[in-house]
Amino acid sequence: MSLPSATIARMSASCVETERPGLWAGFRATLPVALGCVPFGLAYGAVAAASLSPWQTSLMSLTVFAGTAQFVAVSMLAQGADLLSVWFTCVLVNLRLLLLSAAVSPHLQGIGAAQRLASAQALTDESFAVSLGAFRTHDAKPVYLVGSGLAIYLFWQIATLVGRLASGLIPQGFGLEYALSASLICLLFMLVHSRRQWVVALLAIVLALVSRLWLPDAWVVLAATMIAATVGLGLKRWL
Amino acid sequence: MTALIIALAAVTLAYRLLPLALLERFRLPSWARDWLELVPGAVLAAMLCQAVLLPGEAEPWKTPELLAAVPAAAVAWRTRSMVRTMVTGMLVYALLSHML
Numbered sequence: 001m002s003l004p005s006a007t008i009a010r011m012s013a014s015c016v017e018t019e020r021p022g023l024w025a026g027f028r029a030t031l032p033v034a035l036g037c038v039p040f041g042l043a044y045g046a047v048a049a050a051s052l053s054p055w056q057t058s059l060m061s062l063t064v065f066a067g068t069a070q071f072v073a074v075s076m077l078a079q080g081a082d083l084l085s086v087w088f089t090c091v092l093v094n095l096r097l098l099l100l101s102a103a104v105s106p107h108l109q110g111i112g113a114a115q116r117l118a119s120a121q122a123l124t125d126e127s128f129a130v131s132l133g134a135f136r137t138h139d140a141k142p143v144y145l146v147g148s149g150l151a152i153y154l155f156w157q158i159a160t161l162v163g164r165l166a167s168g169l170i171p172q173g174f175g176l177e178y179a180l181s182a183s184l185i186c187l188l189f190m191l192v193h194s195r196r197q198w199v200v201a202l203l204a205i206v207l208a209l210v211s212r213l214w215l216p217d218a219w220v221v222l223a224a225t226m227i228a229a230t231v232g233l234g235l236k237r238w239l
Numbered sequence: 240m241t242a243l244i245i246a247l248a249a250v251t252l253a254y255r256l257l258p259l260a261l262l263e264r265f266r267l268p269s270w271a272r273d274w275l276e277l278v279p280g281a282v283l284a285a286m287l288c289q290a291v292l293l294p295g296e297a298e299p300w301k302t303p304e305l306l307a308a309v310p311a312a313a314v315a316w317r318t319r320s321m322v323r324t325m326v327t328g329m330l331v332y333a334l335l336s337h338m339l
Contacts, residue, residue: 039320039321039322039325040321043321043325051240052240056240056241056244059241059244060244060247060248063244063245063248063251063252064244064247064248064251065251066251068279069247069251072282072283072286073243073247075286075290076286077240079286079289079290083240083243086243087243087246087247089282090247091247091250092278092282093278093279093282094247094250094251094254095254095275095278096275096278096279097251097254097255098254098257098258098267099267099272099275100255101254101255101256101257101258101259102258102266102267104259105258105259105261108259116256116259116260117256119259120252120255120256120259121252121255123255173333173337174329174330174333175307175328175329175330175331175332175333175336176329177332178304178307178328178329178332178333179325179328179329180290181287181290181291181304181307181308181311181328181332182307182311182324182325182327182328182329182332183321183324183325184283184286184287184290185287185308185311185312185315185324185328186311186315186319186320186321186324186325187283187321188280188283188284188287188315189312189315189316189319190315190319191279191280191283192279192280192283196277197276197277197280198280200277200280200281200284201280201281201283201284202284203281204280204281204282204284204285204288205284205285205287205288205292207285208284208285208288208289209288209292212289212294217289217294220285220289221282221285221286221289224281224285224288225278225281225282225285228277228281228284228285229274229277229278229281230274232274232277232281233270233273233274233277236273
């Protein structure tokens, strides 16, 4: 006995429909990655203690929700940077999110305004990486991204607040004032891969050393970054 | 400070939402993508310079700030672990500041 092909098509379609990974699958798949963000969140909270109150520390985690930019913001504030230069530097660091959003948009066709907003806020480097893989290989539902982002969101809120509150518990003499420098060093190794990126990073150090002879400290980081990255564009031919 | 946080949050949400809201293929020119790849490393390196090569120091290579960066960088290079790098850096820094 053979079923009409239309029936088979409908059956297999409904079968795929129930198996497409959704919100909960995205949440679960991202848990290990979310756990991996905890030390970074603790570091942000500890550094934020120098410039932000606990509720401001959490406000930034809840609204900005972008680890590198948050960390850059509190680090620059701890070094006495000007508010405008902090804002502008973080705006540059976060520009990357435009690319992630653009790359994920083909997989989010046909969703409503509320889910679009939730998907946007759920977008981080980590949720992007996990979700794009699921969209491509498992035909995940658009809401998978929201679940994925939610896992990171929850862990990020807890880790950053704990880091902020616990920073007062570490007694003097245990090197807490070195938390910023140590986490900058680790982040540098985590984010810089190519030879050209290393050359640009070293150039930024030289430019920071030179520019602080003339510029007020508040603008050194921004100036060194913009010049180094722009010179880096020209190095593409050789590196 | 709260105003800074709100202003940063507004731009960040716009970045996340804009390409989704436009729903068409949204593309930055390739030189802009290229530039963006270079920005995070440059920011971190410039901030690190401000943190460990202290301005106004006569012998900056003798400060605990710079010396503690060496073992911390070695651990970061080997492990890429935030916790291990921070513990190493903080302990070495605490030891050196007692000794120097």
